[in-house]
Amino acid sequence: LVAVIDFGSQYTQLIVRRVRELGYMAKLYALEDLDQIHEPGAVILSGGPKSTTDADAPDIDFEWLQSLNVPVLGVCYGMQLLNIKHGGTVKASNKREYGPAALLPETCVGLYRDMSPSSQVWMSHSDTVDHLAEGCRVIARNAEGVPVSLQWGETTFGIQFHPEVTHSHEGRTILRNFLSCAANLKKFDIGDFKRELIREIRERVGNRQVVCGVSGGVDSTVLAVLLHEAGVNMRAIFVDNGLLRKNEAEEVRANFARMNVEIETVDASERFLAALDGESDPEKKRRIIGGLFIDVFWDAVGDAEMLAQGTLYPDVIESASNAKSKASVIKTHHNRVERVLELQAQGKVLEPLAELFKDEVRELGASMGIPHDILWRHPFPGPGLAVRCPGVVTKERLDIIRECDAIFIGNLKKYGWYDKVWQAYAGLIPVKTVGVKGDERSYEWATNLRAIVSEDAMTADWVELPPALLRETSNRILNEVKGINRVLYDISTKPPASIEWE
Ligand code: XMP
Numbered sequence: 001l002v003a004v005i006d007f008g009s010q011y012t013q014l015i016v017r018r019v020r021e022l023g024y025m026a027k028l029y030a031l032e033d034l035d036q037i038h039e040p041g042a043v044i045l046s047g048g049p050k051s052t053t054d055a056d057a058p059d060i061d062f063e064w065l066q067s068l069n070v071p072v073l074g075v076c077y078g079m080q081l082l083n084i085k086h087g088g089t090v091k092a093s094n095k096r097e098y099g100p101a102a103l104l105p106e107t108c109v110g111l112y113r114d115m116s117p118s119s120q121v122w123m124s125h126s127d128t129v130d131h132l133a134e135g136c137r138v139i140a141r142n143a144e145g146v147p148v149s150l151q152w153g154e155t156t157f158g159i160q161f162h163p164e165v166t167h168s169h170e171g172r173t174i175l176r177n178f179l180s181c182a183a184n185l186k187k188f189d190i191g192d193f194k195r196e197l198i199r200e201i202r203e204r205v206g207n208r209q210v211v212c213g214v215s216g217g218v219d220s221t222v223l224a225v226l227l228h229e230a231g232v233n234m235r236a237i238f239v240d241n242g243l244l245r246k247n248e249a250e251e252v253r254a255n256f257a258r259m260n261v262e263i264e265t266v267d268a269s270e271r272f273l274a275a276l277d278g279e280s281d282p283e284k285k286r287r288i289i290g291g292l293f294i295d296v297f298w299d300a301v302g303d304a305e306m307l308a309q310g311t312l313y314p315d316v317i318e319s320a321s322n323a324k325s326k327a328s329v330i331k332t333h334h335n336r337v338e339r340v341l342e343l344q345a346q347g348k349v350l351e352p353l354a355e356l357f358k359d360e361v362r363e364l365g366a367s368m369g370i371p372h373d374i375l376w377r378h379p380f381p382g383p384g385l386a387v388r389c390p391g392v393v394t395k396e397r398l399d400i401i402r403e404c405d406a407i408f409i410g411n412l413k414k415y416g417w418y419d420k421v422w423q424a425y426a427g428l429i430p431v432k433t434v435g436v437k438g439d440e441r442s443y444e445w446a447t448n449l450r451a452i453v454s455e456d457a458m459t460a461d462w463v464e465l466p467p468a469l470l471r472e473t474s475n476r477i478l479n480e481v482k483g484i485n486r487v488l489y490d491i492s493t494k495p496p497a498s499i500e501w502e
Contacts (some may be wrong), residue, residue, distance in 0.1 A: 002026040003040040007048030014164040025186040042071045042182040046080025052080045053092040069153035071181040078157030086132030096126045120391040121161035121168040150239045155181045190367045201230040214250035214307040219310035222365040228261045242269025243384025246402035268296045275391045282502035287381040308350040378423045387502040388427030403481045404447040415469045424451035435485035446486035460494040
């Protein structure tokens with residue numbers, strides 16, 4: 001096991017992820033939990049926001065660290081701490097060095113085996129090492145000749161930069177070189193990882209009842225199946241807000257049935273439609289839906305002994321840093337509402353996926369036999385079709401969207417494009433235009449088709465779908481969907497447009 005000790009950097013979990021990508025088991029430990037680390041094969045000290053010169057700078061029991069007798073890598077704050085522990089000093093500075101820098105290794109063995117003579121790394125620090133203790137070697141400098149990497153003895157290293165971010169071009173090689181100094185590291189295996197998660201879940205839950213919300217999306221599905229596999233007393237609640245796609249509620253129920261996981265459905269569609277009646281302001285619509293969801297969900301939950309949430313690592317980071325994206329605000333909304341915070345204070349919130357990234361959640365899901373189509377479902381917003389229906393939301397409008405969307409998504413699958421796009425949907429443009437249907441004049445609404453690719457939803461590009469796919473979709477919508485006489489394809493990038501229309 002590679003033990004990564006957290007000094008509070010934004011990137012700490014990325015280190016864990018990178019080690020897992022290199023094929024080794026890694027786990028993040030808070031400074032208070034060092035007693036839980038048993039016989040690690042290597043230790044990495046993360047970066048952190050504090051200065052080692054602060055009075056309340058986080059510290060580590062150096063005797064304990066040395067007694068482990070394993071390779072140690074200090075990153076940023078970790079390196080400065082190691083320098084102090086070995087008898088050197090650190091200089092505080094008000095100037096922050098942030099961004100790309102050159103790394104010039106002074107050796108081509110050990111940490112810098114197989115590296116370019118000059119390589120870009122990513123810096124994010126203000127303090128720098130000052131005095132180096134006897135026996136400490138400088139193993140790399142930046143372009144100005146300032147030491148940015150140190151070595152003590154055979155296998156204790158320090159680096160001022162962040163190898164875990166992709167802006168450090170050869171970061172992966174550096175981490176691999178570090179890990180190759182360790183003997184008998186445990187290989188990362190998703191099955192072992194799952195067993196460990198299940199062990200932790202059982203230990204925390206005991207014989208209490210744990211409630212979780214399911215939406216049919218990837219994260220909540222993997223969570224519910226994991227709890228089910230752990231064999232704990234679980235209630236999974238699915239709220240049908242009436243803003244779902246065609247047959248979606250039935251599909252979600254059928255999907256859970258085929259995985260033998262029992263879910264309770266709360267059909268609140270009438271309540272949501274009534275609450276939205278006559279409202280056309282996008283933000284007000286969102287607030288109505290978000291607020292009612294919380295009411296309906298917590299009514300169904302009642303007095304929870306424990307609540308499980310499918311929070312992933314990027315959500316944890318986004319909530320912490322108050323990222324501005326709508327999705328993260330809404331997630332914060334659902335995952336961090338007052339009621340949840342109260343339960344959290346009582347130690348009643350379980351977030352077993354909080355260490356994982358999306359692709360790792362999918363891998364975990366696949367290892368539990370969750371079908372591919374569920375794991376690779378496109379993202380779907382919490383407020384559902386309401387954000388694809390500008391203006392007022394009515395059952396008639398929603399039904400039209402559902403029909404257009406089903407035809408479009410069906411064709412994406414038929415033509416093999418569903419898995420190639422990140423998200424796709426049909427929405428409604430409630431503007432009537434004139435057309436001809438049969439021999440009659442028609443005066444009907446338009447539908448907009450949107451298909452985008454994205455990495456993280458922050459930016460997006462529209463997809464050049466094959467004309468045959470678009471043509472068949474358009475023909476079918478115009479022929480089959482009552483109320484639509486025009487089909488438009490949305491060719492807007494994000495920014496400046498967003499993925500959804502509201
Ligand atoms: P926008 O429209 O902001 O969407 O470009 C970015 C991504 O976030 C999804 N989205 C949401 N997801 N609750 C969610 O869970 C929301 O309120 C919400 N609004 C947008 C959207 O589908 C896209 O994937």
